[in-house]
Amino acid sequence: MNSLYDFIVKPLGNEYNNEINIEDKTLVLNTSIESFKSVNNLAIVIETPKAYKTPINKGDIIVMHHNVFRTFYDMKGKRKKSRSFFHDNLYFCQIDQVYLYKNNKQWKSFNERCFIMPLKNDSYLTSDKERKLIGILKIGNSSLEALGINEGDVVGYTPNGEWEFIIDDQRLYCMKSNDIVIKYEHEGNEEEYNPSWACSS
Numbered sequence: 001m002n003s004l005y006d007f008i009v010k011p012l013g014n015e016y017n018n019e020i021n022i023e024d025k026t027l028v029l030n031t032s033i034e035s036f037k038s039v040n041n042l043a044i045v046i047e048t049p050k051a052y053k054t055p056i057n058k059g060d061i062i063v064m065h066h067n068v069f070r071t072f073y074d075m076k077g078k079r080k081k082s083r084s085f086f087h088d089n090l091y092f093c094q095i096d097q098v099y100l101y102k103n104n105k106q107w108k109s110f111n112e113r114c115f116i117m118p119l120k121n122d123s124y125l126t127s128d129k130e131r132k133l134i135g136i137l138k139i140g141n142s143s144l145e146a147l148g149i150n151e152g153d154v155v156g157y158t159p160n161g162e163w164e165f166i167i168d169d170q171r172l173y174c175m176k177s178n179d180i181v182i183k184y185e186h187e188g189n190e191e192e193y194n195p196s197w198a199c200s201s
Contacts, residue, residue, distance in 0.1 A: 056103075117173075
């Protein structure tokens with residue numbers, strides 16, 4: 001089984017993450033297949049694309065776009081798999097749909113992506129729990145390092161470019177390198193904001 005342009009992957013778990021176990025009970029968090037937030041975005045790489053050389057190997061775990069495993073209803077109300085579906089429990093995943101990969105037990109960014117942890121809002125003038133458009137770089141990449149922006153730095157980013165992911169029980173925002181527009185000096189009192197529900201995924 002060879003793939004020319006796409007990764008061939010299978011879900012790490014199920015296609016949807018919409019259940020949690022509490023003691024001996026299973027709680028269904030969402031029954032709608034249309035909601036992208038319940039779609040699993042963790043996959044195991046079965047085959048790598050032959051046309052591209054990437055640092056991702058067979059057996060690696062990747063974080064990818066939610067549409068790969070997404071199910072939908074067609075115009076006749078028939079439930080269908082995504083257009084990425086291959087056969088059995090295997091799916092195609094395009095190279096630009098991959099954001100992170102893990103080998104040697106460490107997450108590494110892919111394709112000029114980076115991940116930001118938002119900061120807790122300590123202002124009494126607003127009810128917002130996190131500060132807008134500012135956070136700590138948790139997973140960087142070589143492009144940002146070349147600019148002197150490293151993991152642990154406080155950075156500002158442009159609006160509407162961030163996408164929410166849960167990575168190891170942390171809610172992080174995924175964005176492209178060029179969405180990072182400023183590096184701030186540490187004030188010393190910055191506090192990461194990770195909502196409690198992220199730890200129960």
